[in-house]
Amino acid sequence: MCLQTIVDDIAAEMALVTERGRVADYIPDLACVSPSKFGIAIALADGSCFTAGDADEAFSIQSITKVFSLTMALGLVGDGLWQRVGREPSGTAFNSIVQLETESGIPRNPFINAGAIVLADILLANYEPAEVLGEFVRFVRELAGDDTIVIDHQVAKGEAATGFRNMALANYMRSFGNIHHEVDKVLGVYFHHCALAMSCRQLALASRYLACGGRNPDTGYAMVPARRAKRILSLMLSCGHYDGSGEFAFRVGLPGKSGVGGGILAAVPGIASIAVWSPGLNERGNSQIGSFALERLVEKTGWSVFEERNH
Structure with a gap:
């Protein structure tokens, strides 16, 4: 199944979910965002991007x-x-x-x-x-x-x-x-x-260096040494979702970083960077629908870091 079909299917599935979490309301401008929003973007090293839903709408990426x-x-x-x-x-x-x-x-x-x-x-x-x-x-x-x-x-x-x-x-x-x-x-x-505002597409493209050994794939320039990029990814896996990090690693199996604006950034080392956005949060302050969407993406692609795969 091609990536565009996968993201389209996930967006359609997420649109049907009724329990969407609670939008962060302690920051006034975040409280106004509709929990019905959902975007997903997958960026590969060559800059090709596969998107669905509200992937081009900017949101506050927060943490x-x-x-x-x-x-x-x-x-x-x-x-x-x-x-x-x-x-x-x-x-x-x-x-x-x-x-x-x-x-x-x-x-x-x-x-x-x-x-x-x-x-x-x-x-x-x-x-x-x-x-x-x-x-x-x-x-x-x-x-x-x-x-x-x-x-x-x-x-x-x-x-x-x-x-x-x-x-x-x-x-x-x-x-x-x-x-x-x-x-x-x-x-x-x-x-x-x-308060930086980015869309899923922009966020996925900006994060490709994490999936590419620390290098900006457009320029070839090392943003960080490969060893340091691995350490950033390890911290994302173990700490990127606060006190929900273990649950996210268990269900999704990718290094990820969430924000109370409803975004989640995830990286598949050697393959892709991913951004999802849905403003409703679960009880741990992480995007409820975004977490579901990444879990479905990993099921469809086998991209968990704990899965054996052929590059």
């Missing part, structure tokens, strides 16, 4: 941006990053403050909110937030080959207005010396990163 900020932070400080951020699943909610107290302000991994706030602090590196955000957007645009990708400043404003727990996380880590810059500047970078 999926942590994959890109981790890539940039590793490029900036290398493995020294792991002195400030752990590599273990948290087993707690994405915005939990509990573990920081017992672990001296070191977040469990870079994909929970506390970890991503440390990444924002690393990226500041004595620059101003506007400079960091400009470089971040340029990086993602280069990966996607698309200069139309932008930050949704209205969403960022809403996050800043309601992000009291993130403010607490940042200040708490500052008290342990794990945040080096002014908290307001760090949070400004963090909130704006999370």
Whole structure:
């Protein structure tokens, strides 16, 4: 069965699902998105893209941006990053403050909110937030080959207005010396990163480097060394869905990263990158229909990293 037929069939199946989860309502602009939306895109290394549903509608990718900020932070400080951020699943909610107290302000991994706030602090590196955000957007645009990708400043404003727990996380880590810059500047970078708006097609294209050994397949340029790309993928598999990461690995079997905007990014090493979007979330804060769709995709293609396959 060809990939276009597969994504068309999955989109048709997902349209019939009635239990679609609950849209994130603590960020005002996300609360307005219809849970009926669904998009899927599969991008191969050569740039060919197979899409269905609302795959060309931009949405707030939220925590999926942590994959890109981790890539940039590793490029900036290398493995020294792991002195400030752990590599273990948290087993707690994405915005939990509990573990920081017992672990001296070191977040469990870079994909929970506390970890991503440390990444924002690393990226500041004595620059101003506007400079960091400009470089971040340029990086993602280069990966996607698309200069139309932008930050949704209205969403960022809403996050800043309601992000009291993130403010607490940042200040708490500052008290342990794990945040080096002014908290307001760090949070400004963090909130704006999370407000990046992309479509499934753009997200899948931008993420091909993860499936291609760290190289941008359009330019051949190594965005990260192959060894580092594997480590990013391993963290996505073990930590990319917060306290639902084990369930996602069990059901889907691919490295993935979710966001409360309803998107999920997944990678099939050596083959493809995948983006799905449906705004309704399950009880763990991950896209309910998006998770179902990826499970069906793996069933139809055999793309789980735990499956034997011939390339």
